[in-house]
Amino acid sequence: MQDEEQDRPLLGRTVGITAERKAAEIGAALPRRGAEVRDGAAMHTVPVPQDGELRTATESVLAAPVDRVVVVTGAGFRGWLEAAEHHGLADRLVEQLTGAELLARGAKARGAIRGAGLVESWTSPAEESAEVLERLLAEDLRGQRIAVQLHGEPMRAFRDALAEAGAEVLPVRVYRWTDPEDLSALDALIDEIIAGRIDALPLTSAPAAANLLGRAERTGRGEQLRGALREGVFLACVGPVTAAPIAAAELPYAMPDRARTGALVRLVADRFARD
Incomplete structure (x- = not known):
C-alpha cells in the first residue's frame, strides 16, 4: 500500500x-x-483569418528592416509562414527574417525556426516569455523594430515594456481564442x-x-x-x-x-x- x-x-x-x-x-x-x-x-484556439489581420501584420513586418523577432511558439511560427505562403509573401518574409535576430521562447519555437531554414540567435533556457523580455531589455532598444509572434495570448505587458524601452513593436497574431x-x-x-x-x-x-x-x-x-x-x-x-x-x-x-x-x-x- x-x-x-x-x-x-x-x-x-x-x-x-x-x-x-x-x-x-x-x-x-x-x-x-x-x-x-x-x-x-x-x-478554443482558432487561426486568424488568412485574408485579414495576419496579412496586415505580415505586411507591416515587410515594410522596413526588422531588428529582432520573438518567436513564442513553434505552431504559431509555422502558421505565420503558412499564411504568408498563401498570400505569396513567404519568400519575402523568410528573407526579411534572415536579417533579423531571432529569439525563441523554447525548444519548439527553436525547432520551427530551424525548420524554416533560419537560425536563432538565442533560446530561453527556462522557456519563459519573461526571460526573453529580460534579455531584450538588457539592451538599448530605442528605434528598433521588434516583431512579436503571438499565440492567442496578446502579451500586452510584454509588448508595453518593449514600447516603453523605445522600440517599435509589431505584434503578429497567428491565433485568437474564443469560448470553448x-x-x-x-x-x-x-x-x-x-x-x-x-x-x-x-x-x-x-x-x-x-x-x-x-x-x-x-x-x-x-x-x-x-x-x-x-x-x-x-x-x-x-x-x-x-x-x-x-x-x-x-x-x-x-x-x-x-x-x-x-x-x-x-x-x-x-x-x-x-x-
Missing part, C-alpha cells in the same frame, strides 16, 4: 483540466499518478469546483485561466468559484503569463521551477504526496 501511494500520489484525488491543446498530454499523465480527471476546456466549443463541460467543471469535488486545477494558458473566471462571472457564479479556489483547490500555473489572471483575481497559486507541462504535473503530484 505504501509503495502504491508513492507511485500514485494522486490516488483518491480529482483534478480538473481546462486545457485544450495540452488536454491529452495532461489527461494521460495525471491518471498514471492515480488521479481522476474532469475535463472542461475553458477556451463545449460550454456545458466548462460549466460542469465550474460546478464541480464550487461543490468541493475538485482537489487541484493545473492551468497551462492565460486565456483558459481568464475565461474560467470570466465564464463563472457571466453565469452568476464568480464569487462562489473564487471562494472555492481560495479555500479548497490547489491552483498550479505553468508559468507567470498563465498566472497573470489568477494573480489579478488575488487567488493563491503555485508554479513549477520550469514552465513545462511535465513539471506542472509533478508539482501537483508532489503537493499531494506530502499529505
